[in-house]
Amino acid sequence: MAIKGEVVIDKERCKGCGVCVVACPNKVLALAKNVNGKGYNYSEAIIDNCIGCASCAMVCPDGVITVYKVKL
Amino acid sequence: MAKELKLMKGNEAIAEAAIRSGCDGYFGYPITPQSEVMEHLMVEKPWETTGMVVLQAESETSSINMVYGGAGAGKKVMTSSSSPGISLMQEGLTYLAGAELPSLVVNVVRGGPGLGTIQPSQADYFQAVKGGGHGDYQMYVLAPASVQEMYDFVFKGWEIAFKYRNPVMILSDGAIGQVMEKLYVGDYVPRWTEEEVRKFAPWASMGKPADRDHNIITSLELDSAKQEKHNHKLQAKYREMEEKEVLFETINCEDAEYIFVAYGSSARIAQKAIQLGREKGIKVGLLRPITLFPFPKKQVAEFSKKVKGMLAVEMSAGQMVEDVRLAAEFRCPVEHFGRYGGIIPTPHEVLEALEEKIIKG
Amino acid sequence: MFNPDIIKPENLVYKRTDVLTQAVMHYCPGCGHGTTHRIIAEVIEEMGIQDKAICVAPVGCSVLAYNYFNVDSLGAAHGRAPAIATAIQRLYPDRYTFTYQGDGDLAAIGTAETIHACNRGENIVIVFINNGIYGMTGGQMAPTTLIGMKTATSPYGRTVELNGYPLQITELLAELPGTYYVTRQSVQTAAAVRKTKKAIRQAFENQKNKKGTSFVEVVSNCNSGWKMTPVQANKWMEENMFVKYPIGDIKVDGQKVK
CATH class of the missing domain: 3.40.50.920 (Rossmann fold)
Incomplete structure (x- = not known):
């Protein structure tokens, strides 16, 4: 059984602290080269390797990450 | 209203009035010459009859902040002290005024400055009427001249405090606090139910029902334009008191x-x-x-x-x-x-x- | 986005709780305040006590906490939150009054209020954020600042001679018979956040069962005050703060943990 996850990041509320980047066990996240309206390099998923563990969301101080998961 | 005749000290009359006026909580710290207020309450044990909370705090700083908490939650709460203790409460008083919290504070004044004496004085007039704490604010200040007025002004105090959402001070002195006189007391006024608190103090932070926004009690405003507007509102309230509430x-x-x-x-x-x-x-x-x-x-x-x-x-x-x-x-x-x-x-x-x-x- | 087809309510694993308001928190990027706010709000949601929770906010970085918790709130004078919470909880014994305080608020200016509320065993929850610095006023020394740590008011590093010792107030409070649950946690990793959330849940459950004071310290970062990136700050915290402030339960069910 495979697990497929997906994160939805509210990039306008993200402050680009990068805590989620280190928290992700599968190195899915990275800080974007672009900035949001506040000037922060927001976090984004860069590879399709999310398992929906929500570790990123757990450590996010601003609660900007929503996590989905399906068992295939 | 049934009247009952008693012989009491002024300080005891404050306590008796608290119980009979539907007060929800008294928070205090002993200091001469007003210690009989809390002593009388502790003897009477109103928590067993009216449900009023009585608590001896660790300091006047703490008791005035307990008053802030209770008042912020919409309850009729009060404290009493004497001059040095009231000085310690100035921080709390300006916060009460800034956050517009109805509350009652009794100052049984003794001589100062500093630790001063324990005998009667009226040297806290400036502190009471000119705002002892920081910022532009006023308390409604009642000056009783008899034991009967010590009693009556507790009732008057609640009326004004809730009408204007403002702290009220009863500025007494060691003589009125200690003297024993005859006193007519009235029937017990029931404490407000939670429904009544929600009705009469809709601004209170007492638990947010699903059908309204969360209430916030604070005296902080980082935007100076908004703070000035708040100051205007407070000043308008004080002017209205000057217009309507002079005794x-x-x-x-x-x-x-x-x-x-x-x-x-x-x-x-x-x-x-x-x-x-x-x-x-x-x-x-x-x-x-x-x-x-x-x-x-x-x-x-x-x-x-x-x-x-x-x-x-x-x-x-x-x-x-x-x-x-x-x-x-x-x-x-x-x-x-x-x-x-x-x-x-x-x-x-x-x-x-x-x-x-x-x-x- | 790689798998838009799985974005469906039935596949939801985690979303921001509605017990937080929509306001964007003013905290610096990576600050542990936000995470701690979030998990307190999640516990309130999970316990279904939003209508009975009352937050007492401090003075310090979290002075505006009342803008973020979607519960009835009061802003306290500096350090006085435990006195304020005492009165509210005594006047409304079925409520869930909690204070949220930093190290300056709780362990310096409010020491008396903290100790006496805990000693009376007030049925309140105290959440204590310890980041060893005064963040809001610009990074001055706190009672919990470590020896050698540089701050705006200990620019050459804190010394015992000049400033005394870092205050382990949590251990001190655990000595008081009024405290029922005393724990020290952190929020820098997902595992730590889960444990802290469990501790906060425990604290509110204790309050529900009228057990007395529950005290949850959260050792946190202050990357601005420490002048590090958020990730560096978390690492520094683990290596330095945790030595003086070790993570774990200190008192459970009224008994000190051996």
């Missing part, structure tokens, strides 16, 4: 050529001095401010047009006299007579001062 009493003023202006214990001494004066043919009367803020400015102004002079009698080095002078606007001589440091003036001294400072003038 005073006049005695023997109809034919008076001279006026004593005195509140609390001093007013009672002045009354005796009037009697002595009138025996000597001096036509003197008394204007007794009952509210110190708002001060009976109009009454002082009117008397200043009619009389030959006024003597402010206070147990202080001269505080209220400044307000009397401001209201009299130099239309007649205004002088001050006071004893302080815990000394109570005699009626003879008061009359003598009138003769020396005003009549011979």
Whole structure:
């Protein structure tokens, strides 16, 4: 059984602290080269390797990450 | 309303009034000469009858903040203390005023400065009516002159506190706090139910129901434009109090050529001095401010047009006299007579001062 | 986005709780305040006590906490939150009054209020954020600042001679008979956040069962005050703060943990 996850990041509320980047066990996240309206390099998923563990969301101080998961 | 006659100390009358006025909580710290307030409450155990909470805090700083908490949650809460303790409460008082929380604080004044004496004084007038804490604010200040008024003003205090969402101070003194007098007490007023609190204090932080936004009790505003607007609102409230809530009493003023202006214990001494004066043919009367803020400015102004002079009698080095002078606007001589440091003036001294400072003038 | 087809309510694993308001928190990027706010709000949601929760916010970085918790709130004078919470909880015994305080608020100016509320065993929850610095006023020394740590008011590093010792107030409070649950946690990793959330849940459950004071310290970062990136700050915290402030339960069910 495979697990497929997906994160939805509210990039306008993200402050680009990068805590989620280190928290992700599968190195899915990275800080974007672009900035949001506040000037922060927001976090984004860069590879399709999310398992929906929500570790990123757990450590996010601003609660900007929503996590989905399906068992295939 | 059924009336019951009791013999009580002024401090005990405060406690009795608290229980009978539907007070929800008293938070205090012992200090002479007002310790009987909490002592009486602890003996009466109102938590077993009306459900009123009584708690001895670790300091006056803590008790005034307990009042802030209870008041912020919409409850009728109060504290009492004496001068040094009230100084410690100034932080809490300015927060109560800033956050517009109805609350009742009793100051049974003793002589100062510093630890001072434990005897009666009226030297906390400035602190009470000019705002002892920081920022532009006013408390509604009631000055009882009898044990009965100690009792009655607790009820009056709740009325004003909730009408204006403002802290109210009963500015008493060690004499009124300690003296025993007869006192009529009335029926018990029930404490508000939670539904009533929600109705009468819809702003209170008491738990957010699903159908309204969360309430926030605070005195903080980082935007100075909004803070100024808040200040305007507070000032409008204080002006309305000046318009509508001034209380005073006049005695023997109809034919008076001279006026004593005195509140609390001093007013009672002045009354005796009037009697002595009138025996000597001096036509003197008394204007007794009952509210110190708002001060009976109009009454002082009117008397200043009619009389030959006024003597402010206070147990202080001269505080209220400044307000009397401001209201009299130099239309007649205004002088001050006071004893302080815990000394109570005699009626003879008061009359003598009138003769020396005003009549011979 | 790689798998838009799985974005469906039935596949939801985690979303921001509605017990937080929509306001964007003013905290610096990576600050542990936000995470701690979030998990407190999640516990309130999970316990279904939003209508009975009352937050008492401090003075310090979290002075505006009342803007973020979607519960009835009060802003306290500096350090006085435990006194305020005492009165509210005594007047409304079925409520969930909690204070949220930093190290300056709780362990310096409010020491008396903290100790006496805990000593009376007030049925309140105290959440204590310890980041060893005064963040809001610009990074001055706190009672919990470590020896050698540089701050705006200990620019050459805190010394015992000048400033005394870092205050382990949590251990001190655990000595008081009024405290029922005393724990020290952190929020720098997902595992730590889960444990802290469990501790906060425990604290509110204790309050529900009227057990007395529950005290949850959260050792946190202050990357601005420490002058590090958020990730560096978390690492520094683990290596330095945890030595003086070790993570774990200190008192459980009224008994000190051996």
